[in-house]
Amino acid sequence: MTIPVTSAAPLPTVGRLHEKFEGVRSIAVLRGGGLGDLIFALPAIDALAAAYPEAEITLLGMPLHRALLEGRPGPIARVEELPVATGIRNGEPDQAALDAWFDRQPHYDLAVQVHGGGRNSNPFLLRLGATHTIGSRTDDAAHLERDFPYIYYQHEVMRGLEAVALAGAVPVTLEPRMTALPHEVDAALARFGAGAVVIHPSATDPRRRWPADRFGAVGRAAAEAGRPVVVVGDPSEKELAAEVVAAAGHPGVVSAAGELSLSELVGVLAAADLVVANDSGPRHLGDALGTPSVGVFWFGNVVNAAPFSRSRHRIEMSFTTHCPVCGRDATQVGWTAERCEHDPSFVADVTTDRVLAQVESLLGGL
DSSP states (O other), X not given: OBOOOOSSSOOOOSSOOBOOOXXXXXXXXXXXXXXXXXXXXXXXXXXXXXXXXXXXXXXXXXXXXXXXXXXOOSSEEEEEEOOOBTTTBOSOOOHHHHHHHHHHOOOOSEEEEOSTTSTTHHXXXXXXXXXXXXXXXXXXXXXXXXXXEOOSSSOHHHHHHHHHHTTTOOOSOSSOOOOOOHHHHHHHHHHHOSSOEEEEOOOSSGGGOOOHHHHHHHHHHHHHTTOOEEEOOOGGXXXXXXXXXXXXXXXXXXXXXXXXXXHHHHHHHHHOSEEEEESSXXXXXXXXXXXXXXXXXXHHHHHHHOOSOSSSEEEEEEOOOBOTTTOOBOSSOSTTSOOOSOOOOXXXXXOHHHHHHHHHHHHTOO
């Protein structure tokens, strides 16, 4: 049932607000993927916590999510690591392990799907046997008790908030928020100093990566202005980080790629004055920690993943619509649209001068 909203007392919501479910004491939220995927789901989880204050919220997520959230204040009581399953978590399929995982799960009063369009995630969610189920769905996905259409071009934060509105939860936050612990910030300041500019030059999709030499130019400008510059990344991104450092050609630009634990990365991002990055997990994490950012985005990803505010966050967009190698249309995206096999940068037409102008604006001049 949809709650009627009167003009005298409108409720802030995304999509259609439904009645709350009765007797909800346990909630499971399905959200696998990377750092950014979790960050985008946080406002929806905040809304659930406010709507069901007596309920324990379990995130069905990834080891990375557990490592990030463990010991950190927030509405998520525990993280249950997802098993390997098609469209849920990559790895070698093991039916016995998958069955055992479901057997170990407690009964949930409400299960929430914010893990894509539901082709794989809705049957997975339904197998939990929760009393109530909500989420999004594509035309070929199984129905949940309450669901709404999954259309790729929608901001992920808004999609999550539209999902939880099905359970009567209204937004209490819009921009994702996460808290850095004092010891994390202290350790970063002790290692790298205050006023740092953090650069993350990678992205899961190579097409979202701005060229390394341009990140190097930004790093050099910041270092010449006396700021510490730290290039971050996971162990697989060490070579790319080294390219940025080499392109910068300044001793004030250093790489910490492959050297930081997730907790240490939180501290570095939270202690920094600015993050300069592609559309990537560390950039979204920095945003949630309250650090200003300059992001280089393909325009299609702006719809789904760009920060909302412009006082703290700036974006520079590429408007590439076709693959620079084969010319295939790249605007039809998602798992229902096949992409070509090429991985050129789709953001290479964003100039260094444009990014530097945004950096200087946020830092008050280098």
